Amino acid sequence: MIYIVEDDVSVRDAIARMFESLELSCAAFADGESFLSDASPRIDDTVFVDLHLPGLAGSDLIEKVAALDEAPQIVAISGQPLWKITRDLPKITTTPVVRKPLKEQDLLVYV
Amino acid sequence: MVSSSCLHSVLDTAVNGIIVIDDNGTILIYNRACENMFGYKSAEVVGKNVNTLMPSATAKQHDQFIRNYLKSGDPKVVGIGREVVGRHKDGTEIPIELSVGEAQTESGHQFIGVLKDLRATKEYEERLRVLQSNLVTMTRVNALDEMGAAIAHEVNQPLTALMLYLQTAARRARAADQPDDPMISLMDKAVVEAERAGQIIQRMRNFVERQAPQCIGTGLATLIDDCLELVRVGHEADDVEFISTFVDYNYQLELDSVQIQQILVNLIRNAGEAVKDQPVKQVVVSVERDDDNVFVKVMDTGPGLDEEAVSHLFKAFTGTKRRGLGIGLAISRSIAQNHGGDLLVEPYEEGKGATFTLRLPVNSKATS
Ligand SMILES: Nc1ncnc2c1ncn2[C@@H]1O[C@H](COP(=O)(O)OP(=O)(O)O)[C@@H](O)[C@H]1O
Ligand SMILES: [Mg+2]
Numbered sequence: 001m002i003y004i005v006e007d008d009v010s011v012r013d014a015i016a017r018m019f020e021s022l023e024l025s026c027a028a029f030a031d032g033e034s035f036l037s038d039a040s041p042r043i044d045d046t047v048f049v050d051l052h053l054p055g056l057a058g059s060d061l062i063e064k065v066a067a068l069d070e071a072p073q074i075v076a077i078s079g080q081p082l083w084k085i086t087r088d089l090p091k092i093t094t095t096p097v098v099r100k101p102l103k104e105q106d107l108l109v110y111v
Numbered sequence: 112m113v114s115s116s117c118l119h120s121v122l123d124t125a126v127n128g129i130i131v132i133d134d135n136g137t138i139l140i141y142n143r144a145c146e147n148m149f150g151y152k153s154a155e156v157v158g159k160n161v162n163t164l165m166p167s168a169t170a171k172q173h174d175q176f177i178r179n180y181l182k183s184g185d186p187k188v189v190g191i192g193r194e195v196v197g198r199h200k201d202g203t204e205i206p207i208e209l210s211v212g213e214a215q216t217e218s219g220h221q222f223i224g225v226l227k228d229l230r231a232t233k234e235y236e237e238r239l240r241v242l243q244s245n246l247v248t249m250t251r252v253n254a255l256d257e258m259g260a261a262i263a264h265e266v267n268q269p270l271t272a273l274m275l276y277l278q279t280a281a282r283r284a285r286a287a288d289q290p291d292d293p294m295i296s297l298m299d300k301a302v303v304e305a306e307r308a309g310q311i312i313q314r315m316r317n318f319v320e321r322q323a324p325q326c327i328g329t330g331l332a333t334l335i336d337d338c339l340e341l342v343r344v345g346h347e348a349d350d351v352e353f354i355s356t357f358v359d360y361n362y363q364l365e366l367d368s369v370q371i372q373q374i375l376v377n378l379i380r381n382a383g384e385a386v387k388d389q390p391v392k393q394v395v396v397s398v399e400r401d402d403d404n405v406f407v408k409v410m411d412t413g414p415g416l417d418e419e420a421v422s423h424l425f426k427a428f429t430g431t432k433r434r435g436l437g438i439g440l441a442i443s444r445s446i447a448q449n450h451g452g453d454l455l456v457e458p459y460e461e462g463k464g465a466t467f468t469l470r471l472p473v474n475s476k477a478t479s
Contacts (some may be wrong), residue, residue, distance in 0.1 A: 008268045014275035021279045079267040087448075101270040101309040104278045 002026035002111055003047040005035045005061065006077065007054055011100075015048070018104050024111060032056035036064065045072035046111050051088055051097075052080060059088045062095055075110050077102070128207075128226035133219055134181060136160045136174050148207075148228050150200030161224075166198045181220065189213055189222070194229070206233050239344070242337055245369050246376065263316045270312065274305045326450075329368045331405070332360045335396050338375040342383055350392060351383050357398040364405060366450060366471060374443040374454065378409040378467045381440075385413025385465060404452070405471045411464040421456055447471070 002019050004026060006012040012028045019026040029035040032049075033056055041047055047065055051058035062074055078085050079100035089095060098106045122129055122142040128149075131140035138161050141153045149156075149164055156163055162170035180186060188195075192210035199205055206229040214221050281298040284291060332355070339353045346353070375396070382394040391412045399406040416424065425444050444454040450471055457466040 008272075010272035011268050011275075014272040014279070018275045018279045021283055079264055079271075099313075100267040101274060101305075101312060103274055103306065103309075 001041070001045045003035065003039055003041055003045065003072075004028040005030075005032060005048065005053065005058070006050040007031060007052070008050070011050075015107065018107070019111075022108075032058070032061035032064075035061070041065065041068070041072040043070040043072060046075065047072050048075050048077055048107065048110075051076050051078040051085065057088070062089070066095075073110065075107075128224075128228070130161065130164075130224040130226065132161045132222050132224070134177060134221070136162060136177055138163075139221065144228075145226065148199075148205065148226065149197065164197050166196055166204055169196070170198075177222075197226070205230055238337075239340060242341060242372070246341070246373060259315045263312050266308075266312055270305065270308055274302070274309065277302050277305055326365045326367050328363045329366055329371075330360060331362050331364050331398065331407075332357050334368055334372060335375065335398075335407070338372055338379055339396065341372075341376055342379045345380075346383050349387055351386055352393045353379065353383070353396075354393065355396045357396065359398075364471065364473070370446045371450070371469075371471070374446055374469055375407065375409070377440065377443050378469070382409055382411035382413065382465065382467075386411050389413055389464075400473075403473055405473060407469040407471070408466055409469075410466045413464045415459055415463055416456060416465045417459045421459070424456065425454075 002024055004012060004015050006015065006028065007030055009030075012030065016026055016028045027039060029039065031053055035047075036056075049058050049062055049065075053061065058076065058078075062076060065071060065074055074095050076085075076089065076095050076097045077100065078097055080088075085097055085099075089097070096110070122140065123144075125142055125144055128145040129140065129142045130138060130145060132138055138157050138159055141151075141156050143153075146152055151163070160174070162173040165173060176187065180189060188209065188211045190212065192208065195207050195209045197205040197207045208227040208229055210225050212223045212225075214223060277298060281295060281302060284295045284298060335355045335357055339355055343353050379394055379396065386392040386394060389412050393412045395410045397408045397410070399408065425441050440454070447454040447469055452469065452471040455468045455470065457468060
């Protein structure tokens with residue numbers, strides 16, 4: 001299962017459509033809160049998280065998900081400048097970051 | 112009858128230089144202020160021609176000037192006053208504001224010169240000019256940065272969606288029972304163009320990101336004074352009071368002074384605008400410190416900023432008066448963050464003005 005947490009409607013839709021057309025099952029969420037309450041990611045799942053989210057910050061969400069017992073693979077997505085990314089991402093994690101604008105190859109290498 | 116010693120003590124108390132010459136240009140009186148101005152002691156120049164105190168070009172002509180005036184009565188300086196150049200004992204030139212009066216005495220025609228040393232004023236004007244032109248240059252660079260960053264960010268989202276939609280559509284077209292080859296070729300071309308747009312955005316972003324702050328040790332109190340001075344220049348007409356309470360002139364901080372000046376000038380200028388129509392027009396800059404941070408606060412007696420106003424405050428391109436040296440709060444904040452600090456506005460309090468706090472880490476290192 002692939003999860004997408006992204007607040008921009010069209011980016012979220014485009015990513016979901018792309019995975020669907022490859023017959024990969026996926027679920028998309030507009031913010032971290034709804035993801036945490038509705039999704040139950042497992043160890044062989046992948047979660048794409050936009051760092052720039054309303055409410056719960058992307059970096060906090062990543063920290064929460066990484067702390068789960070059977071934590072899924074996490075990939076951060078960001079359109080922010082590099083210094084903001086390095087400041088926001090918890091330093092210890094090895095979360096890969098893909099930067100917008102993206103191509104499908106950028107996401108497909110992780111699934 | 113005034114005694115001569117009394118006269119001399121009056122002359123020596125005068126802040127301005129005073130020189131009296133006879134109609135040959137010979138110095139009769141030369142007060143203490145002149146000694147400081149020119150570096151010659153009174154004893155060294157009294158009895159000499161006044162052109163000793165002039166650069167050679169003027170010195171050569173000065174006797175002739177006096178003769179011309181005595182003959183024609185047509186004044187060039189007498190009774191008018193003008194800016195002239197003097198020469199210090201060490202050879203350096205001194206800008207001077209000179210006014211000359213004349214008197215008929217028993218011992219003949221005499222001229223009395225009152226001299227104001229303009230060196231400090233000139234240096235000060237020059238320093239302001241340099242500060243201002245640095246700020247103008249940096250503001251241009253930063254306006255470009257701001258634009259670049261905003262475009263990169265805003266265009267990124269639709270471009271990402273566009274690219275993924277196109278790639279997905281192209282894949283579907285390929286997988287169809289009867290693939291429409293011309294259609295597929297068009298979609299592939301569209302993907303290539305979207306990719307090209309993406310690369311442009313990336314290049315723009317790389318360019319913006321390369322602007323790391325240039326940090327050097329800077330006296331914070333002087334930096335604040337400079338900023339206040341820069342803003343004061345535009346507020347001479349409307350009696351706004353700009354005050355700094357930070358007077359620790361030994362306190363040094365590692366920072367990019369031009370960038371931090373830009374932030375402060377913007378904050379102080381905004382505050383100055385905000386108090387313009389208030390009964391009390393005051394802008395106070397103060398500094399607080401703890402172990403890790405320096406907090407520079409700009410406080411005003413304006414109407415303040417309520418929650419609604421604060422929510423739009425730091426967004427790019429929301430400013431209203433973009434002219435001259437202005438940079439907006441959005442870029443001010445991102446400069447502060449590039450320094451590892453931040454720019455915050457204190458919560459609204461009824462009846463109080465706005466307070467902006469610029470936080471800078473001690474040992475401020477650029478995060479890049
Ligand atoms: N100290 C202040 N008091 C009241 N309003 C302020 C203050 N500082 C900023 N503002 C408001 O925020 C707006 C945005 O400021 P800024 O981003 O510096 O852009 P600009 O000064 O070019 O308008 C100002 O136009 C003003 O309406
Ligand atoms: Mg402003």
